[in-house]
Amino acid sequence: MLLKTPELLAPAGSLAMLDTAFGFGATAIYAGQPRYSLRVRNNDFGDLPVLADGIQRARAQGKRFYVVANIFPHGAKIKTFLKDIAPVIALQPDALIMSDPGLILMVRENWPDMPIHLSVQANTVNAAAVRFWKMAGVSRVILSRELSLDEIASVRQDCPDMELEVFIHGALCIAYSGRCLLSGYFNHRDPNQGSCTNSCRWDFKTHEAKTCGAGDVHLIEEPHKRPGEYMPIEEDEHGTYILNSKDLRAIEHIQRLTEIGIDSFKIEGRTKSPYYVARTCQAYRQAIDDAVAGRSLDPALLGQLEGLANRGYTDGFLQRHTPHETQNYLRGHSESNRSLYVGDVVGFDSVRGLAEIASKNAFSVGDRIELVHPAGNREILIDRIVNAAGDEIQRVPGSDHRAWLPLPPDSVGAFVARFL
Numbered sequence: 001m002l003l004k005t006p007e008l009l010a011p012a013g014s015l016a017m018l019d020t021a022f023g024f025g026a027t028a029i030y031a032g033q034p035r036y037s038l039r040v041r042n043n044d045f046g047d048l049p050v051l052a053d054g055i056q057r058a059r060a061q062g063k064r065f066y067v068v069a070n071i072f073p074h075g076a077k078i079k080t081f082l083k084d085i086a087p088v089i090a091l092q093p094d095a096l097i098m099s100d101p102g103l104i105l106m107v108r109e110n111w112p113d114m115p116i117h118l119s120v121q122a123n124t125v126n127a128a129a130v131r132f133w134k135m136a137g138v139s140r141v142i143l144s145r146e147l148s149l150d151e152i153a154s155v156r157q158d159c160p161d162m163e164l165e166v167f168i169h170g171a172l173c174i175a176y177s178g179r180c181l182l183s184g185y186f187n188h189r190d191p192n193q194g195s196c197t198n199s200c201r202w203d204f205k206t207h208e209a210k211t212c213g214a215g216d217v218h219l220i221e222e223p224h225k226r227p228g229e230y231m232p233i234e235e236d237e238h239g240t241y242i243l244n245s246k247d248l249r250a251i252e253h254i255q256r257l258t259e260i261g262i263d264s265f266k267i268e269g270r271t272k273s274p275y276y277v278a279r280t281c282q283a284y285r286q287a288i289d290d291a292v293a294g295r296s297l298d299p300a301l302l303g304q305l306e307g308l309a310n311r312g313y314t315d316g317f318l319q320r321h322t323p324h325e326t327q328n329y330l331r332g333h334s335e336s337n338r339s340l341y342v343g344d345v346v347g348f349d350s351v352r353g354l355a356e357i358a359s360k361n362a363f364s365v366g367d368r369i370e371l372v373h374p375a376g377n378r379e380i381l382i383d384r385i386v387n388a389a390g391d392e393i394q395r396v397p398g399s400d401h402r403a404w405l406p407l408p409p410d411s412v413g414a415f416v417a418r419f420l
Contacts, residue, residue: 116138345413
């Protein structure tokens with residue numbers, strides 16, 4: 001069976017992330033307008049010249065650039081929307097990613113030829129809803145994260161003429177596709193207006209379950225369907241993370257999703273680093289290419305993604321796991337068990353034959369590192385480090401330092417990860 005190659009859609013909060021995503025295999029990126037998307041912070045594309053530059057860079061490479069305007073706005077933002085979005089649409093992005101019916105109507109009325117992709121925030125979970133949005137002029141639907149593989153396949157079968165997009169990697173929300181109230185309740189920063197503080201990942205203190213006669217054990221009970229079932233809460237020195245979801249990783253399902261006929265695979269993470277984008281795009285690029293070619297998943301890709309900072313991985317609702325398997329009760333901080341991002345190769349001194357490293361974390365002589373590069377990765381043992389004064393040192397202590405290593409000239413542009 002001849003399979004089409006799905007789009008690999010990567011997040012971008014800056015031009016550096018855009019360039020990295022395309023360099024490591026993405027075929028499209030998405031970036032938000034801060035006032036109208038769900039990512040206000042770490043977003044350089046609110047500046048129109050930067051946005052124009054990004055769209056031009058994408059177009060020059062034959063890639064696509066989507067602009068996110070997916071909030072559910074209150075009345076004040078409705079009044080300013082047309083004025084603010086007009087110069088954005090004039091730059092001719094490949095599509096707008098939207099969720100609010102009112103904003104979609106306004107775009108349809110004023111720019112009928114502007115492609116619109118329906119955001120995951122609209123919670124589309126069935127074929128009837130997909131058909132409705134097609135009638136409303138939407139050209140692509142980003143399906144809800146709450147669907148299983150079989151449900152996705154059913155929507156695809158019932159709606160063969162609609163483009164479908166599926167999230168494959170990144171943070172998951174404790175609420176239904178992001179419709180959470182915690183941040184607004186605690187901090188008056190509304191998640192649906194783009195300023196979520198990720199309150200679900202905070203450490204919540206527990207107290208003795210005295211009413212259960214259980215001494216210093218901490219328990220929770222769901223009395224309606226599980227009366228008398230007391231479930232222990234595990235707690236470390238930081239607290240307990242009763243609302244903290246693991247991160248989505250669906251690389252194991254790329255083959256099935258490709259066979260289903262999904263048009264676009266989406267990576268979450270517009271506020272994350274270029275290193276994150278490089279690692280995820282590189283891994284999913286290979287997984288997609290292997291799936292289209294009929295090759296099985298390379299298990300090494302799982303290890304590469306484990307090397308990224310993560311809260312533990314789950315494949316979410318794709319296989320309908322039980323809740324305890326998708327919840328991370330023990331920690332809310334990000335953790336990586338395989339490697340640590342330690343720097344960027346930013347230049348090469350041809351006189352000394354040394355590559356210049358801008359450090360992000362500590363590394364030492366004797367460490368085994370991986371150079372992550374669009375042309376391919378390689379592993380190297382550090383046997384020498386030179387500082388700015390030309391002296392040999394044993395260790396770079398942390399971030400914001402410059403050091404020089406005996407690396408090949410073609411390593412410039414690589415990310416450096418230290419194996420743990």
